[in-house]
Amino acid sequence: MTSCSETRRAEREVRLGKLIVPANVELQIPNLAFHHDAQYWGQDVDLFKPERFSEGVAKATKDNIVAFLPFGMGPRTCVGFNFATIEVKIALSMILQRYSITLSPTYVHSPFHFLTVRPQHGVKVILHRLNRKE
Numbered sequence: 294m295t296s297c298s299e300t301r302r303a304e305r306e307v308r309l310g311k312l313i314v315p316a317n318v319e320l321q322i323p324n325l326a327f328h329h330d331a332q333y334w335g336q337d338v339d340l341f342k343p344e345r346f347s348e349g350v351a352k353a354t355k356d357n358i359v360a361f362l363p364f365g366m367g368p369r370t371c372v373g374f375n376f377a378t379i380e381v382k383i384a385l386s387m388i389l390q391r392y393s394i395t396l397s398p399t400y401v402h403s404p405f406h407f408l409t410v411r412p413q414h415g416v417k418v419i420l421h422r423l424n425r426k427e
């Protein structure tokens with residue numbers, strides 16, 4: 294279950310910083326918005342820069358644990374977190390052992406928001422088989 298925001302309902306009146314949230318009020322926590330907040334990520338926030346995470350999430354977020362919540366947080370955090378992360382790592386490492394990847398000249402850069410940020414026309418790539426002994 295991937296989402297662009299988490300929902301939480303206040304069981305009782307709580308104070309959140311300067312805000313008083315009355316009981317039963319539902320809060321939408323827009324992780325897609327703060328994942329794109331230059332205050333946390335810098336002016337190049339909209340660039341695809343996976344190397345931001347090369348030294349781990351804590352370094353990328355300057356130890357701000359709520360700046361990056363792709364799987365939510367707290368008791369209702371995503372139950373598929375470990376499964377999804379390991380699955381992607383295994384799939385990518387299997388592909389990268391066999392192929393190198395370059396972007397197709399027909400790729401059109403057009404990120405758009407639909408639940409998550411995604412490439413509007415897909416990501417067309419060219420796979421180059423690596424010479425390796427099985």
Ligand code: HEM
Nearest residue numbers: 294295296299363364365366369370371372373374376377
């Ligand atoms: C990249 C993959 C995934 C992402 C980004 C993702 C993200 C999320 C997020 C943001 C939430 C809400 C957490 C919260 O409210 O704090 C959630 C909940 C949940 N996810 Fe995922 N998810 C992923 C994959 C999976 C997979 C593979 C499974 C099942 C095998 C799964 C099962 C669930 C379930 C059952 C919940 C509800 C947990 C609850 O309400 O207690 N998710 N996920």
